[in-house]
Amino acid sequence: MPEDETLTVGNLGESGLLARILPRLRGAEPLLGPGDDAALISAPGGAFVFTVDTLVENQDFRLHWPSGFESSGYDVGWKSAAQNLSDVNAMGAYATAAVISLTLPHHTPVKWVEDLAEGFSAAVRELGAVHCAIAGGDLGRGTELSITAALTGAVVTGKVILRSGAKPGDIIAVSGVLGQAAAGLALLDSAVPVKDWSECMERLVYAQRRPQPPLLAGPAAAAAGATAMMDLSDGLLKDGRRLAIASAVRLEFERDALIKDAEKLESMAARLGKDPFEWVLGGGEDHGLLATFPPEAEIPSGFRPVGVVLRREAGDTHEAVTLDGEPPEVTSGYDHFEG
Amino acid sequence: MPEDETLTVGNLGESGLLARILPRLRGAEPLLGPGDDAALISAPGGAFVFTVDTLVENQDFRLHWPSGFESSGYDVGWKSAAQNLSDVNAMGAYATAAVISLTLPHHTPVKWVEDLAEGFSAAVRELGAVHCAIAGGDLGRGTELSITAALTGAVVTGKVILRSGAKPGDIIAVSGVLGQAAAGLALLDSAVPVKDWSECMERLVYAQRRPQPPLLAGPAAAAAGATAMMDLSDGLLKDGRRLAIASAVRLEFERDALIKDAEKLESMAARLGKDPFEWVLGGGEDHGLLATFPPEAEIPSGFRPVGVVLRREAGDTHEAVTLDGEPPEVTSGYDHFEG
Secondary structure: OHHHHHHHHHHHOHHHHHHHHHHHHHOOOOOOEEEEEEEEEOOOOOOEEEEEEEEEEEEOEEEEEOOOOOOOOOHHHHHHHHHHHHHHOOOEEEEEEEEEEEEEOOOOOOHHHHHHHHHHHHHHOOOOOOOOOEEEEEEEEEEOEEEEEEEEEEOOOOOOOOOOOOOOOEEEEEEOOOOHHHHHHHHHHHOOOOHHHHHHHHHHHHHHHOOOOHHHHOHHHHHOOOOOEEOOOOHHHHHHHHHHHHHHHHEEHHHHHHHHHHHOOOHHEEEEEOOOOHHHOOOOOOOOOEEEEEOOOOOOEEEEEEEEEEOOOOOOOOOOOOEOOOOOOOOOOOOOOOO | OOHHHHHHHHHOHHHHHHHHHHHHOOOOOEEEEEEEEOOEEEOOOOEEEEEEEEEOOOOOOOOOOOOOOOHHHHHHEEEEEEEHHHHOOOOOEEEEEEEEEEOOOOOHHHHHHHHHHHOOOOHHHHOOOOOOEEEEHHHEOOOEEEEEEEEEEEEEOOOOOOOOOOOOOOEEEEEEOOOOHHHHHHHOOOOOOHHHHHHHHHHHHHHHHHHOOOOOOOHHHHHHOOOEEEEEEOOOOHHHHHHHHHHOOOEOOOOOHHHHHHHHHHHHHHHHOOOHHHHHHHHHOOEEEEEEOOOOOOOOOOEOOOOEEEEEEOOOOOOOOOEEOOOOOOOOOOOOOOO
C-alpha cells in the first residue's frame, strides 16, 4: 500500500476509508453516531433517527443492462426511497420525512426525471410509509446521474434497535425475501434477452428493480422486544457478520431454514449455471430485516426463524457467522470500493 | 423548445425543471414543503426543519483554478457545512444534526477526503453550530467528486420565518457581508497568479472558500419578529426577487445603504476591471441573511437596514425589486442549469 501522501480511495476499502473519516467528524454528540443503519439524534422534542444514501449511475444502478433491459427513472426513484426507508425500518422507527438531491447531466430526459419523482413517491405510498413527507430538496448539474435521499424517522417504542444487542440464546429471524434481488441482478447482467424472460424471471427482476422492505416489521420487532436488528442490503452473511461483530456473538444460521428461499430460485439458477444458495446467503438489495429475539419473545408475524445466537469468546476460532456449525463457503457481499 | 419526448434537463432552467418535479413528489403533507430555504416537518416531538444541498466538482466548486489556486478538501467540506447551516439559519432555526454522503472517484487522495471531514467539522464548530451532531452518512464511488449534506434544525421561537411574510412598510435588513465571495470568485477565475495576491485579495478569496453565515442572526431575527427571511446564496437582487414574489411585495433597496459594501471591493474591482456594485447586488455565496422587520421592531444586532418593502399591486409595472426606485441594471444571479 502506498504512503499516506499518495494513498487514494481506490487503495482503501470502504471500511478503511470510513476509519479515516469518522474520527474527523466532530460536532455535538449524537445519541448514536455512525455504524448502525441510521443515527439517533437528540432534539428538543425528542430523539429521531436520521439516514442518507446515494445512488450513482453505473455504480448503484444501470440505465442499460447487458440483457437489453432499460431501467426507468421510476425504478431508480423507487429504489432510492426503498433503501432509505429500509434503514429507518431497521432501527424500529417509521419515516417522517425525506429530502432528495438530484445531480443531472445536461442530456437527461425531463421525462426520466419526472418518472424518478413518481417512482420515489410511489414507493413511499405503496410500501406504507404513510407518515413520510417528501419535503423537497436540491437540484444541480453534473456529468454523472445521481440521487441522494436523506430521511428522518420517529421511534415508536421509545427506543431504537441497534446491531449490537444480540445475546447468546436469542433466536435469529428474518423478514422479507432473500436472494431474489440478487437473482434478478444476475439475470439483468446476463445474455438472456428481455424478450425471452418468463413470468418467473420478470418477477425476480422486479424484486431487484423495486425492493419491498417490510415497513411494518421494523416497528413490530421493536415492540416485540428485538435485541438487535439491521437492514439486509449487502447479503445475509455479510450483514450477519456485521451484526455478530457489533454484538460480540456468533450467528449460527440453519441451512434447512433457508431451503425454501433457495428453492424459489432453483430454476433461474439452473438456467444461469449458478448455485441458488449463493444468492440466498450472499445476495444483497432485498432490504428485508435481520433481527434477534430473546427465546421467550413472541416473534412477530412477517418474521421467520433462521438460526440462533451463540456465545463467542475472545480468541474463538469460529467465524462470527456459521452455517450448520461450519464457516460458510459463500463470503461475498458488496463493497463500494472493492475491485 | 423540443417536444416532451425529447426534452432534456438542459432545455429547461432550474425553475422549469422544478415545476415538473415538485407536483410529482407526493407523500404525507409537510407543514411546509419545497420553495423556502428548508422544509418544515411535523413529528411526534414537535416540528423540525430539514434541508439538503449537494456540491459537485466543476459545477459548485473547482479543485484547480485559472489563477493557479488549488481548493483543499477542507475548503469544500467547510462550504458544504456552511451553506446547509445557512439554510437552517434562514428559517430562524438552529441545526441539530448533519448527515453527509460522499461520492468519490477512485483516484481521490485519502488525504483530501480526510481534509474534507476536518473542514466540515471545523465549520460546524467555528460558525457556532454547537448543537449540530455530525451523525455519519454514506460513502460511494463515482467518476465525479460530490458531497451532499442534509441537515435538521430545531425552531427556537416556536415558528419558522418564511420568504412569504414581508409586508409593505417593513424595513429590509441584511446580515453578513455582500459581494465578497463573488469578488473572491472573480479573482480565483482570473489570470492574477496566486503569488501576486495581496492580503486584501487573500481575504476576498477566503470569503469565497470559507463562507461565514451569521448563525446567531437567524434565530435573533425570528425572536425580533422578522416577517420574512432567506439565505443570500444567489445574490441580493435574485434572492430579493424571490422573497418579493413569495410575499407579493416590492423590495426597494437604497444604493446609499450598500455603498460601504461596494467600497470594500473597489480596489479589487479596479484591478479586474469590474464594477464593485455588480458583486454587491449580483454576487452569491456569501450566505448572509436577507430579512424584513416591521417598522416598530428593534432590528437585532448584526443586521443593517438596506431598504423598505413597498406595496405591489397586481399588474404593477414596477419590477419586484428596485434600486432607488428604478429597475436594477444588474440582473444576473446563479442558475444551475443556465448556459
